[in-house]
Amino acid sequence: GAAVWTLASQRSQIREQRQFIAEQSANLALEREELRAAAAARREAQAKQVHMNYQVEGGSWDSEGNVVGYDHWEVRIRNGSDDPLRDVEVRFGTAYLAAEVYEVPPSAFSGPNPGERRSLPVHLLGPGRVLRFLSPQWSEATVDNNRPTLFFTDDGGVRWALDWQGKLEETQPEPQA
Structure with a gap:
């Protein structure tokens, strides 16, 4: 019974970790896109003037x-x-x-x-x-x-x-x- 409980607990932890990693990956992708957009805006700033x-x-x-x-x-x-x-x-x-x-x-x-x-x-x-x-x-x-x-x-x-x-x-x- 203890082994079944431990296995279920580990599966739950793995699921939570995967969800956390997916959320972090999405956040990092958004941050990267924001940085690219800011760099493009800086790159175009002089030309737009x-x-x-x-x-x-x-x-x-x-x-x-x-x-x-x-x-x-x-x-x-x-x-x-x-x-x-x-x-x-x-x-x-x-x-x-x-x-x-x-x-x-x-x-x-x-x-x-x-x-x-x-x-x-x-x-x-x-x-x-x-x-x-x-x-x-x-x-x-x-x-x-x-x-x-x-x-x-x-x-x-x-x-x-x-x-x-x-x-x-x-x-x-x-x-x-």
């Missing part, structure tokens, strides 16, 4: 207030983070790089200030700094079919793409020539 405004330029206004006759894009980038960005460039469509880029005063995030001309890609953009990119001049149809996408590398070495719709995603670094 980079802002892009764009508009078509070179046209005139019709009677309904629409821009007509435009021939290029103007894209302004502001590094709203506390850390620098590297290798900043804007591409239009899949094949075209900006024709010109200027560093403008932070107060000129919008407006006509042409700024100081820079070479492409812009190797370093400090915190709070603003760049103004101009596309090549094209027909309206070509402008419409070649919307801007910003590419930059954050201070942690991660390469990012921010498209004209506001979609931010990690991308692969360009191969070095």
